[in-house]
Amino acid sequence: MNSLLLALAVALPCHTGLAGPWRAALALAGGELRFSLQIADSADRLTGRVCNAGSCGALSGVRQAGDSVRLEIADYAASIAATCSGDTLAGFYRNVGNRGPRVIPFHASRGRWDAAPVPRRLAGRWDATFVSGQRRSPRVLLFEGGPSGLQGTVISNTGDYGTFQGQLDGDSVAMSHFDGSFVYLLTARLDGDTLRGTFHAGLSTQTPFTAVRSTGRDHLRPPTSLTQADTTAPFHFAFPDLNGRMVRNDDPRFRGKVVLIDIFGTWCPTCQEAAPELVRLWHEYRARGLEIAGIAYEVSGDTAIDAALVRRYKARHQIPFPLLLGGTNTVEATAATLPQLTGFTSYPTTIFLGRDGRVRRVHAGFYGASTGPMHQQQVASFRAFIEQLLEEP
């Protein structure tokens, strides 16, 4: 019977118009990674968004030719190619890794995922230990209710993995996140007061973990303890802006001011989450002597390509402060261009400079809005520290 239904579905032509919500999923070997697609048709142009529990990112292109559909995710050089049949899409997600292309089956059907309830025994904060071979590393898992039902996130020492949307089946929970590049699926089973499961990253990387309810004590290292800086001299930087002009730490626009340096990349979802907060801080404190500079580390290393991406990022977030081109987006390359930092680990990293130009704090990573109170505490801590620095002579 199922075969017959499948055959009928294959024979159906694509229903006119892709516009609307789609229940989408990647068929990972370790389970189904669910996300939502929202496609709009305005002025004969298709646009789309990839959403995880209401947190969405734009697709760079949606094209349809007959029954063939292609969803482009240009920021990550990735795409989804699918065939439309009736009210379903079936095909493959594809991106290119170091060992060649990766291909993951994709399917979608019209409509929205049912909102999963949030059981009391799961809701809240859990302290997890991820085990990879001999190595153990801490994570915090958050589960909560949202407009789309169960949602949450996974938080490491340097930030969160974005918003996850969840599904429940008895004592089993699956939380998924797909933003076009990062493919994350957390599967776990409640066993009394313990959550045991596996964190799937990409097609085949699996990390087992065990989590217990948070006691309230610190489980992660503070983000201000991960990267150190030379504070004996003013923090030196000199990079070209998007018009090729060199911008330096001793330029008049920075001299005598409290300065935030945002080390970011347009490819980095967490940086995208941090950008609006920095813009807010700039507007709020600029008159009292705050300045901000963003230093971008991009994928290609080609100035023309990188500048175009950073211009788009600047326009998207309406960033009023200068964005500079720092280089390519690896920890080594970034560290090489900022030799006064030690232990650079993550994008974004925010460096706080006092009015004398010296480093006063280095904050690695950024807790996005999906981390709830951690996000709020972090923003409050940014504000308090900026206030403190502004008060100093």
Place this chain on the structure above:
Amino acid sequence: MQRQLTPGRRIPLLLAAACLLATATARAAIAQGAALVDAEREAYLEWLQRSPLSPYAAVAQLPVGQGIRLGSDHGDVALTGVALHTIANSDGIVAMTGPEGRRALPRGRPVRLGGYAIVSGGTASRPVVTIFDSTRARGTPHWYPYDAALSFAGPLHPPDSARSRLVLSPEGVEVTAEDAGSVIVPIGGKPVRLSVMRLPDPVSGESDLEIYFRDSTNGDSTYPAGRFVSLVPAGKGNWRLDFNRSRNPFCAYSSAFACPAPWRGNAIPADVRAGEQYQPKE
């Protein structure tokens, strides 16, 4: 033709009972498996033939070690039309110095040098550099038709103790791999135990469960040194070993890459007519 068989290990009866079981019952699953393998092959073919970082385009891969000299003259690697450049590792940062100055070589990211692309890889303690020439002639890979009977699912038997050792990855880079245990496959009429290693990809930070195996087709229709195949999760704690996804190490595409030595014991005394084939150059 008489096959050159390598004796397999004798397997106790109980272990044989835990053999991976062939899954040929679900027609839909087979169709989906075949479609995925087709899509993977299509993407892989396009990458091999079009990407500037295709292994076919590699002209040299060298450990950074005490330093590398690149250039038209007097270089460790002669690069046409390129002034002398040196690559060195200083405190874990690989950088290239030439007439235009010094620039870091970020891991996994191409940096242009004349008509070439330079990519730093390997681990922080053992960096390597690969040089690509996108004009280099490329071959065409071939595959056996999909054979559902050579796709298996079952348990991964853990190792007796946690061990790690240096091995070469499919791309010829030395990595520290962890012994992940073994699977037992009923192939060629009897169970065969294959050891599984978890191979990290130092660039992406991800890792794969890999089997580097030899079989009786090696040197005939498949690559003489053997082939790699990844295990993928199959649900309920089981793993899928699909020989249709077997692929050649990068040394099959270019002599720039070092070839991994066969893993001890992973010799299947039968033909595995699935996955990537090999046709040596005339």
